[in-house]
Amino acid sequence: MDMLQTIEKQIKEEIMEAVIRTQLAEKNDIPNIILEKPKNKEHGDYATNIAMQLTKIAKQAPRKTAEAIVNEINREKAGITNIEIAGPGFINISIDHSFLTKLVPTIIENGDTYGRSDKGQNHKIQVEFVSANPTGDLHLGHARGAAYGDALCNVLDYAGFQVEREYYINDAGNQIDNLARSVEARYMQALGKDWEIPEDGYHGKDVQKIGQQLAIEDGDKWVQVDEKERLKHFRKHGLKLELDKIKSDLAAFGVTFDNWFSETSLYEEDKITEALNQLQKTDLIYEEDGATWFESTAYHDDKDRVLVKSDGSYTYLTPDIAYHKNKLDRGFKTLINIWGADHHGYIPRMKAAIQALGYEKDTLEVEVIQMVNLFENGEKVKMSKRTGKAVTLRQLMEEVGKDAMRYFFSMRSGDSHLDFDMDLARSQSTENPVFYVQYAHARICTMLKQAEEKGWFEDGAVDYSLLKSEKEEELLRKLGEFPQVIREAAEKRIPHKVTQYVFDVSTLLHSYYNAEKVLDDEKPEQTKARLAFMKAVRITIANALRLIGVHAPEQM
């Protein structure tokens, strides 16, 4: 299905064999053949730097080596139409372009699976992301993490990995007690009582609403109840409402999880002592100052970490270790955690734990997502989580729409700080990339619809060789790259590659649209070929957009 890959593989193999035939280097000394796509069209379809890489081994000038290699290459076998040496020793290769037009029926046949591959070989990967504490609304950092995580999962799945999405619910620690006390305060306030929100409490409007709602539904019923009993109820109630809200917000954002994992379940099923017991066997555990420590410095952490505090309770790390052990026990070969940049300091100790549990360091990958800054009217929107003044995922979704958010958050590399321009995201104009891409899709749909009405699709025979203009070749080549883009995005965990790609396809489409007429009554054969071509473009754009969670509209 991936024609370009097949062709490239053929060329690489032939170059490798040619190098061997030159006897300039031992087979084992020859580096991997790298084929790159030259930016300059005059340099052909592919270029390889192998002659330069062999300079030392062959002990001669790279151009001379290149000549020797070129002389040995069997052009026909590799489908090469032209080959020449350029610059310091590049070998530039051109191939027969007729394969490009074959892409069209292939793409149409594959439809919404075009771009899929089995590269991942069903390797089991678990991706844990968002995992926001159920103590308030999801904010922009979570939104970016959600968009990135979901796109990454889609891309991994498309590249043939077996992916599971999971959300870790921190429903056991202090913060839930604080939630209960905050709900309590808001409830009391709603009843007109003078009651302060605790120091570490949650000041958000969502918590306020929960308290008010309780006051409306239950009246002053809970005022009389014993504090412990009251907090227990508020805790349970608050948790449920917060979690429901998170779930529905994420669903509206187009993100759903396969599994919601409760931290509390680790306690209930004794998983924490189990994990501690396993660690005990490693002699990396010791007692000091009344606490139990994990010697994480044995695996390059800055300092050792406490697992059991002197008061007998666990630190955050301890259930988290149990959680990760549980993930591994479930058979995942790779764990990917997507964390906000503020948690990066936590990575070394978690990786240390993974190793102490007997796994390779790289079993756990942590993708760190940098902060989001919101801009409106050219000014940075100030946010403070403590006072509850942060802009939430839901608010932004109402302001700019899901598609714009998903697109913008998938547009940049995760390790780069992101400036989110609300005015740009809102604008329905040329400078807004999400509209640009969606417009490209809608444009094609309009043409296809008109063609449908005119009966262009009634006769099945299509002569694809009529697609031979420069713009057509360029766009076809781009379409052919899609499977490779997916694989690269998956392997390197860079879903923004897909967003960049779909933008490029859209640019080429718009350019083509303005240069050539697709529907032409005078040229029925050409029209049929071009319509098929447009179908292929539409499929590719739609598939790419689906992966990043952006709707592909049929009209705008």
Next chain:
RNA sequence: GUCCCAGUAGCUCAGUUGGAUAGAGCAACAGCCUUCUAAGCUGUGGGCCGGGGGUUCGAAUCCUCCCUGGGACGCCA
């Protein structure tokens, strides 16, 4: 003080196994609608790739030292 991320065009950013003349969008300027959606297209200008040193045939990319911005450094979660 230590660690992580970033520093590329006026602005926001690509450039992810080191390659030929460093790219895109926006902004600026000049053009294109009796023709499938002008939410579009075409063209022009714009750069000491933060700075110094190093590695090599070749560095925005790798190493090292500085500078600037952001974040993290708890028996918090």
